[in-house]
Every structure is written in structure tokens, then in C-alpha cells.
Amino acid sequence: MWVSELELHHFRNHSHTTLALPAGVSVFVGSNGQGKTNLIEAIGYLAYQSSHRVAQDRTLVQEGQDTAVVRARVNHADRHAEVAAEISLRGANRAKLAGNTVSMGELSGWVKAVLFTPEDLSLIRGEPAGRRRYLDSTMTVLRPATAAILGDYERVVKQRNALLKTHRGRPTPELESTLRGWDDAFVDLAGAYTTARVQLLRQLSPAVTAAYATVAPGNDVSLGLESTAMTDEGLLAEDLEGHYRSELDRQRRAEWERGMTLVGPHRDDLALVLNGLPSRTHSSQGEAWSLALGLRMAQAVLYREESTSGDPIMILDDVFAELDRSRRATLEALVADYEQVLVTAAVWEDVPQAFSGQVFDVANGEVAPRGQ
Ligand SMILES: Nc1ncnc2c1ncn2[C@@H]1O[C@H](COP(=O)(O)OP(=O)(O)O)[C@@H](O)[C@H]1O
Ligand SMILES: [Mg+2]
Structure with a gap:
């Protein structure tokens, strides 16, 4: 176009x-x-x-x-x-x-459109939020239907956060039950969101690997999802809803204390591993640039394909x-x-x-x- x-x-x-x-x-x-x-x-x-x-x-x-x-x-x-x-x-x-x-x-x-900008370096070395934005924007372009999941999830987290923050540190049984009301929707959406991210990563990983190989041949790059829903073996929990429900239970006290939602895809990260080392902390300037170019090229290739x-x-x-x-x-x-x-x-x-x-x-x- x-x-x-x-x-x-x-x-x-x-x-x-x-x-x-x-x-x-x-x-x-x-x-x-x-x-x-x-x-x-x-x-x-x-x-x-x-x-x-x-x-x-x-x-x-x-x-x-x-x-x-x-x-x-x-x-x-x-x-x-x-x-x-x-x-x-x-x-x-x-x-x-x-x-x-x-x-x-x-x-x-x-x-x-695919944008290559100086800010892309922080995709590699910066905070997780930038990498989540990269994943989410790529996902909604490739699968427009996922935009609704993301939007609904964001809304539920906002509502939970508002409740937790307003009554921070002093939950009453009534407030606890209002929060539980949000939990059902939360657990559903967190599961759907995580599933969509994992599917995206399956498509994105080979594209980034291929692009990186053109920019800097002879290296080993891998992408993974950093999430409570991933097991130590790098597998996705089978029962995602069950997983998020038990995570919510586990964090219940902490959520009331800190006044925010402490569980879910809005806290996950894209792990970029280069030659066995996490690129966020270990990449050189040149490697970080190559990887940033790889992430953008992968978007271009996938957008073109789809x-x-x-x-x-x-x-x-x-x-x-x-x-x-x-x-x-x-x-x-x-x-x-x-x-x-x-x-x-x-x-x-x-x-x-x-x-x-x-x-x-x-x-x-x-x-x-x-x-x-
Ligand atoms: N909302 C705004 N209203 C008016 N001027 C703005 C606004 N936002 C940014 N600018 C101006 O735009 C300029 C930056 O433009 P930009 O496109 O980033 O520059 P560059 O040509 O270097 O890429 C700045 O001088 C800034 O003052
Ligand atoms: Mg400029």
C-alpha cells in the first residue's frame, strides 16, 4: 500500500x-x-x-x-x-x-506501517512496557479480533485498580466481594490474552530469527514470554484460568496493600535472548541495534505475508x-x-x-x- x-x-x-x-x-x-x-x-x-x-x-x-x-x-x-x-x-x-x-x-x-525510530533501542534495553507495546501492536495488526480482548482486559484491570487503590489497606467483606465480581472477567480475559500472545510469539519468533540472521549472521536469538503462566520448562500452563485464579488468591493481601493488580499479562515481558544471554542487560550497543532492526523487519515481513x-x-x-x-x-x-x-x-x-x-x-x- x-x-x-x-x-x-x-x-x-x-x-x-x-x-x-x-x-x-x-x-x-x-x-x-x-x-x-x-x-x-x-x-x-x-x-x-x-x-x-x-x-x-x-x-x-x-x-x-x-x-x-x-x-x-x-x-x-x-x-x-x-x-x-x-x-x-x-x-x-x-x-x-x-x-x-x-x-x-x-x-x-x-x-x-512499520516505524524504525531511534527510540527502538529502548525496545531492547528499556522497560518491559515498551516490549509489551511492541507485542500488542503487532498482534492487533495481524489479528484485529484480539483488539477487543486487549481493550476489555485493560478496562477490567483499570476497574480493579481503582477499587484496590481507593480502599487501599482496608478491605471490608463487602469490598472483597465486589473485587471477586471483577475476578471472573479478569481470569477469562487474562487467559485469552496470554493465549493470543503465545500464538503471536510462535509466528514472530522465526521471523525475528530470520531477520536477525540477515542483519548479523551467525548468532543465536530466541524469543520467549516471561509470565507467571509459563512453567520453568517454558511451557504454557494448561489451565490458564485456574492459574490466574490461584495467582489472584495468592496475591490477594498484597494487592490490597499495594492498591493495584499484581497478576496478569499487563506485567509480563518479552524475553529476548541473544547467544544465551538476556539482551536487555547483556547486549552491546551494536547487538541491541541489530535486534531492534530484527524486531521491526519481522513486523514488516509478517504484515506483508498476512x-x-x-x-x-x-x-x-x-x-x-x-x-x-x-x-x-x-x-x-x-x-x-x-x-x-x-x-x-x-x-x-x-x-x-x-x-x-x-x-x-x-x-x-x-x-x-x-x-x-
Ligand atoms: N503539540 C504541539 N504543538 C505545537 N508544537 C509542537 C507540539 N508538539 C511538538 N511541537 C514542536 O515540534 C517540534 C519537534 O518536531 P519534530 O518533528 O520532533 O522534529 P524533527 O524534525 O527533529 O523530527 C518541536 O519544536 C516542538 O516544539
Ligand atoms: Mg525527529
């Missing part, structure tokens, strides 16, 4: 940006703070309905405004569509397809300055045959020659095609 028209309205520092984009490579050049990442963040928002940089949508709305709009014309092999997202400080966000209101999640069916709408849009945001020569070359080769590749860089000299395409200059929230 590829985006042929992009429009940003009050999105970060883009007051009003309208662009015609070609298929193939586009390069966005501009010094720091001009709005390059903001531009690709907007496309990422259409694909994932969230920013790759911030948890809160409100920061996406231009200072002093109350609604940001991202609109795109998306082209698939034999169809095209106008999609839009409206991010609103007051009231709910809205998604549109051909002018009609649709659910936010439907946008993912029309816009698929997609009925063509390739995902490949977005490389300011990554060339971070990568050494051989990793640059690998990345170039990997993205070369995707339908659309969007590249940003502070200086033109940082962009490998292989990425010759339409150049756009980005300055102060405005974007202009070069040479026109």
Missing part, C-alpha cells in the same frame, strides 16, 4: 500541511525540531491509533488548538480510500473512512545517523522492494544513495517538495 496524499491539520507543529506523495522513496530533510518526526508520527497514528512517542494523545494536538486531524488517501493494489483521524482534547477521537464515521480500529485495516492490501509503509525516522555502515546497508537492502518508503534525516548527506527519490524540505512545520 502507499499514501498518495497526506494532510495534517493542527497536528503538533504542523498547522496545515498538505502533501502529494509518490510510491517508492520519499526523503524528508530538515534540521532538528522542524517537524519531520511529527509528520511520520501522524502516519503512525493512522496505522496504530497511538503515537510511537507519547502515551497521551493530547500532546499531538497543536498548542492552543483543540482538534488535530490527519487525513490520507491510501492506495492498495486495486482500491483506494480516504481515511482520517480526528484527535480531540474535548470529547472522543473519531475515525473516518470515505467521510463516514467508523471505529478507530478500522483504520488499521487501511493503513499499515496482508490482502499489499506492503506496509516503511518509515525510517532519523535512523541512519544511529547505524554503522553495515547495518545501514542491510536496512537499505531490506526495505528496497517495499511499495512505499519514507525516510527522514537532518542532513541530506546522512541518507544513503540507494534512497534516491522525491525530496521534501521540512522547516518550521511546513513541508515543500524540493525543486518545485
